[in-house]
Amino acid sequence: MxxxxxxxxxxxxxxxxxxxxxxxxxxxxxxxxxxxxxxxxxxxxxxxxxxxxxxxxxxxxxxxxxxxxxxxxxxxxxxxxxxxxxxxxxxxxxxxxxxxxxxxxxxxxxxxxxxxxxxxxxxxxxxxxxxxxxxxxxxxxxxxxxxxxxxxxxxxxxxxxxxxxxxxxxxxxxxxxxxxxxxxxxxxxxxxxxxxxxxxxxxxxxxxxxDSPETAEMSKLWENTFRAVNIALANELADACVELTLDPREVVEAAATKPYGFLPFYPGPGVGGHCIPCDPHYLLWQLKALRSAAPLVDSAMSAIAARPGAVVRRAREALAERGVTPAGARVLVLGVAYKPAVADVRESPALEIIDGLSALGADVAYSDPLVPELDRAGAVRRSLAAPEDHDWDLILVHTDHPGTDLSWLSDRPGVLELTHRRPAAAGAA
Ligand SMILES: NC(=O)c1ccc[n+]([C@@H]2O[C@H](COP(=O)([O-])OP(=O)(O)OC[C@H]3O[C@@H](n4cnc5c(N)ncnc54)[C@H](O)[C@@H]3O)[C@@H](O)[C@H]2O)c1
CATH class of the missing domain: 3.40.50.720 (NAD(P)-binding Rossmann-like Domain)
Incomplete structure (x- = not known):
């Protein structure tokens, strides 16, 4: 104890x-x-x-x-x-x-x-x-x-x-x-x-x-496993809300007024960084070696890993709705860091999303004030300083850094708000 x-x-x-x-x-x-x-x-x-x-x-x-x-x-x-x-x-x-x-x-x-x-x-x-x-x-x-x-x-x-x-x-x-x-x-x-x-x-x-290093080790794995499972659950909520034409952010905020038994987690394009996409796998790997399992955690991690691919599919649908084929489509990814206020792109879902859309032939650009350069398979992209000055077939809002003015998006067609951090995210994946 x-x-x-x-x-x-x-x-x-x-x-x-x-x-x-x-x-x-x-x-x-x-x-x-x-x-x-x-x-x-x-x-x-x-x-x-x-x-x-x-x-x-x-x-x-x-x-x-x-x-x-x-x-x-x-x-x-x-x-x-x-x-x-x-x-x-x-x-x-x-x-x-x-x-x-x-x-x-x-x-x-x-x-x-x-x-x-x-x-x-x-x-x-x-x-x-x-x-x-x-x-x-x-x-x-x-x-x-x-x-x-x-x-x-x-x-x-x-x-x-x-x-x-x-x-x-x-x-x-x-x-x-x-x-x-x-x-x-x-x-x-x-x-x-x-x-x-x-x-x-x-x-x-x-x-x-x-009372032991083992308890401390497990407590850390459990903290991040808890987050991973809840993020996967929030993503499921977002998918359900698309079916029911509801805004998941409003639903989460309403549920979060309950003073006990609920913690707000928000959906998004996936998870990144050095913790949530990795840590639960240390637990799953160890349990597998012991011929044991944690199926709920396993399922959450699979769903999390599949999330950026689902965003690519949603982006393709959104282009089709506008009568645009992916090949040659001008796509902007706003924010590529794995979360707001950091320059870290390790495991960022944006990378897989950019790769997926590029593989479909889209012409993908990005803008992130904290990430001036992005190297994907030897192709170096540079962050666009004034993305509002260009025409886009599709804009994916991936990371909402504090202080970034995204008000210009309000009169743009073809915006997929993936962060669910701002109101009216109904078009989100
Ligand atoms: N990044 C986070 O948000 C976060 C939060 C909590 C816990 N953690 C954990 O903290 C640990 C470190 O993560 P990080 O994000 O700081 O990693 P990192 O990759 O940013 O930094 C690790 C540093 O260790 C150095 N290094 C590697 N092998 C070394 C060696 N043998 N001797 C000396 N230096 C060596 C690397 O050069 C690098 O500078 C990980 O276990 C991670 O899971 C990370």
Missing amino acids: GEGVDLPQQATAPRCATVAVIGLGYVGLPTALSLHAAGHTVVGVDVSGRRLADVSELRVDLAPAQRELLVTALGREDFRLSRDPAEVADADAVIICVPTPVDRHHVPDLTALSAACASAVEHARPGQLLVLTSTSYVGTTRDLLVGPLSERGLEADTDVFVAFAPERIDPGNPAHSPDRTPRVVGGAGPRSTQLAASLLAGTAPSIHRV
Whole structure:
């Protein structure tokens, strides 16, 4: 059973510890900046020299507050960047935050995680705290850290301290910045949990302690599985509303006035990013290996994967309704990032939609103020600065970035509003 102890922010965070953060990506960089802002010396270690150069030259996708932290940190001696994995040997604590994607068959790709953990184990020293934060299958912390450390003669919770503390960062959403989001921590033993909770208490409003890394690992998988299933359900609602000529957004908003037992999820063109399209597959993959299953989750993930293809079919129908054949049709995709306020196109449904329409012969352009260039199979497209100045046979509203003026769409024919974030989305897929 989890203790559910909520440590206040300043509780017992050890000040001035040296923390190495392995992996300075979308999640690792904000983590490193939060730890630095909490008073720690931080060494950011990344295998990619290009990423390190981007970080040191501020070419990174960060919320304004975190960008400020980076500007401050870069000028200081207690914030360093390095490609050398041996740097972690000097750290009091090591945070591992490397990617955990799936391959095109939805099988977890543990290459980066295995390498990062092996490197951390190789350089671990007695007394060090190792915290895994990458989302992964249940048992990862024991398989990749606790076991290999023991083989090196370092027993977890005695010689070294090991915990899993999943990241919950919500890129592009200032309402859910790390300093406002409680953190789950599960250690390989009580001392590990305590130390990891103390370290992270300076970066989160509260710490929820659970009794094992496995519970913490499963809690992260479950959070994103919950979202995936509900997004798939919202998409089903949208399809039902097309049949019944209702606006799904209005339906969701009405249902959301119920003060209990309902959480609003909105339909859309699919899911993207590094979490929702990937994380539930870690659970499904593990259950399959155990000859078990989670059919509801499986079905939701299949429906989610099929969503961009359904958008392409809907776009084709919409063109046909206007008497236009897909070959040569002028199609605009508005917004290609996987969600508003981010420049991230990883797993974005827009990519599959653009590829699908291009394969039908359509002449597809896009406009996204946060994504200046898009490389699809070697063909580089550039974002159109003034899409309103052109004629289009079809316009797909894919990502509604805050501050983008889409009022010009109101008198345009052939608009498919895929986001359901704005009223009158009746034409949506
Ligand atoms: N992106 C999100 O919104 C989000 C949210 C919560 C949790 N997560 C989880 O956080 C983890 C990291 O995701 P991300 O989006 O930051 O990934 P990312 O791809 O943005 O960044 C990972 C970084 O790790 C580096 N790296 C890879 N292998 C390395 C190694 N062996 N040693 C050192 N550096 C290495 C890469 O060069 C890259 O800079 C994943 O498990 C992800 O599921 C992501």
